[in-house]
Amino acid sequence: xxxxxxxxxxEAARQTLSDILRTVKDPRVSSAFVTITNVNVSRxxxxxxxxxxTIGGVPKEVKTGLYSAQxxxxxxxxxxxxxxxTPELDFEYDDSAEKGARIExxxxxxxx
Numbered sequence: 001x002x003x004x005x006x007x008x009x010x011e012a013a014r015q016t017l018s019d020i021l022r023t024v025k026d027p028r029v030s031s032a033f034v035t036i037t038n039v040n041v042s043r044x045x046x047x048x049x050x051x052x053x054t055i056g057g058v059p060k061e062v063k064t065g066l067y068s069a070q071x072x073x074x075x076x077x078x079x080x081x082x083x084x085x086t087p088e089l090d091f092e093y094d095d096s097a098e099k100g101a102r103i104e105x106x107x108x109x110x111x112x
Contacts, residue, residue: 006041006043009041009045009081009083010038010039010040010041011039012081013039013041013048013050013077013081013087014036014038014039016077016080016081017036017039017050017073017077018035018036019080020073020076020077020080021034021036021073023076024065024066024069024072024073025069026065026066026068026069027065028057028061028062028064028065028068029062029065029066029069031056031057032054032055032056032057032058032061032062033054033055033056033057034052034053034054034057034062034066035052035053035054035055036050036051036052037051037052037053037094037096038050038051038094039051041087042087044085045083045084045085045087046085046087046088047087047088047090048087048088048089048090049090049092050066050089050090050091050092051092051093051094052066052091052092052093052094053093053094053095053096053097054093059093059095060093062093063091063093066091067091070089070091073089074086074088074089077089
């Protein structure tokens with residue numbers, strides 16, 4: 001699969017997964033504000049690494065809730081995206097926003 005198509009699939013999967021997460025009924029996911037920050041689908045389309053961040057929820061609990069609802073999320077993804085193969089989903093917490101805020105506060109304390 002060429003890089004242009006893979007990029008389109010990654011972006012389409014990110015947008016679709018963001019929509020699907022609004023319909024998940026698991027309280028660990030629905031009570032927290034979960035954002036899909038990035039999706040990396042493998043070249044063979046069998047696996048997808050889904051990066052998420054959360055506000056108002058414990059990342060470990062949200063990740064457990066996402067894995068609990070994985071069957072529903074994958075089925076909805078298959079229905080909404082017309083792909084020959086629906087990838088297996090692997091959820092990873094993205095803490096880049098927290099790291100950015102920490103760096104910003106250190107720079108502010110230094111007066112920069």
